[in-house]
Amino acid sequence: MDVCDTSLALGLGVGGRSTASSSGTTRRRQEVPCSPLRSLMAQKQPSLMLSLPHDVYNGETNKGSEEGRQARPSSPHSTVSSFSAAYTPPTMKKEKDDGGGGGEEADTARADSRGGSYDDNDDGSPRKKLRLTKEQSALLEDRFKEHSTLNPKQKHALAKQLNLRPRQVEVWFQNRRARTKLKQTEVDCEFLKRCCESLTDENRRLHKELQELKVLKLAPPPVCMQxxxxxxxxxxxxxxxxxxxxxxxxxxxxxxxxxxxxxxxxxxxxxxxxxxxxxx
DNA sequence: AGTCGAGTAGGTCTTACGTCA
DNA sequence: TTTGACGTAAGACCTACTCGA
Structure with missing residues (x-):
């Protein structure tokens, strides 16, 4: 009988998510993308096969997630545009019904009463960068915790509440998602590194044991075996x-x-x- | 140097619309 | 004339990358 091979296969199957993590099928991701490692971490136990399923994100995807879909204007000719008053591509129609947001564009242009850092100046002078107030940030954070994405209705409501333009809210969420993901990637990377080290040690130890067993096999059988x-x-x-x-x-x-x-x-x-x- | 709001490129998806068998 | 399949344009929204305050 042969001694089985005890070497450990450390498979780090980092499934390649194409740059288009938007591998297409998804329109509206409802939550912070669940990292492929979330479940692993939850187990607190690295597995021998540390594969990152190709598209966990897509597992969450919602070809059928109708919430986003419904929230989305069903037609290009309908309703809500996410573009701000400051940026309206020539090809785009001005939003017609804006869900009552018709007036809010005017509001939001004067978004901050705390210094007017954001003004839509047509005179060509560069726009100053907005800094959100603590209150605004806090509320945005709260909403983000609830849902990492917003449907147009929520976006407009939140914008109104914060006295910002919907576009600003949208951008904030986009940036927040991107940066959350970045942080998560770093954490995942660290975790994988530790797993790798741990498994390498384990592999080494098992090899050592294997050698010991081989030696034992050559030696006379232990007493109990007699x-x-x-x-x-x-x-x-x-x-x-x-x-x-x-x-x-x-x-x-x-x-x-x-x-x-x-x-x-x-x-x-x-x-x-x-x-x-x-x-x- | 790090943070963060914002712009841009490029991608997918849906819908409306025209054409054709 | 009607109808279903198909291609295309437009719009919305996303991620990734980047810039600059």
């Missing part, structure tokens, strides 16, 4: 292995008080979280 298998019994409670006193053949004079040979319960030498299932 008994015929049929004469060995294991105590169900203490798991001790005993040589049965009255074996089929050799009971002979054993019946008396002859203390049978006792082998201490074997430690599960090979047990390890990584290989437990495999060895069982």
């Amino acid at each position: 008994f015929p298998a049929a004469t060995l019994t294991m105590c169900p409670s203490c798991k001790s292995i005993r040589a049965a006193a009255d074996g089929p053949k050799g009971g002979g004079g054993g019946g008396g008080g002859a203390e049978p040979f006792v082998v201490a319960p074997a430690k599960p030498h090979f047990f390890h979280r990584f290989i437990h299932s495999a060895s069982c």
Whole structure:
């Protein structure tokens, strides 16, 4: 019999998500993309196969997620535009019904009352960058925690509430998603690194054990092995292995008080979280 | 140097519309 | 004339990248 190969395969199947993580099928992702490693981390146990399923994100996807779909204007000629008053591509129609947002574009142009840092100047002078107030940021954060994406209705409502343009809200969410994802990627990367190190150590250890076993195999069998298998019994409670006193053949004079040979319960030498299932 | 609002490029998806068998 | 399939344009929205305050 051959000794099986105990080397560990460390498969880091980093499924290539094409740049178009928007692998197309999704329109509106409702939540922060669930990192492929989330589940792994949840287990707190690296697996031997650290594969990143090709598109976990798409698992969440919602070809059928109608919330976003419904929220979306059903026709190019309908309703809501996410573009701000400041930027309206020539080809685009001005929004007609804007869900009551018709007037809010005017509002939002004067978005900040705290210094007018954001003004739509037609005179060509560069626009100053907006800094959101603490209150605005806090509310946006709250909403982001609830949903990482907004449907147009929510966007307009939030914009109105914050006295911002819908476009600004939209951009904030876009940036927030991007930066959340970036952070998550860094965390995932760190986690994978640790997994890799851990598995490398484990592999090394198993190789060492394998060598030891090979040496043992060449050595004379341990004492317990000198008994015929049929004469060995294991105590169900203490798991001790005993040589049965009255074996089929050799009971002979054993019946008396002859203390049978006792082998201490074997430690599960090979047990390890990584290989437990495999060895069982 | 890091943060963050904003612009842009390029992608997918849906809808409306025209054409054709 | 009607109808279904198909191609296309337009618009909306997304991610990724980038810039600049």
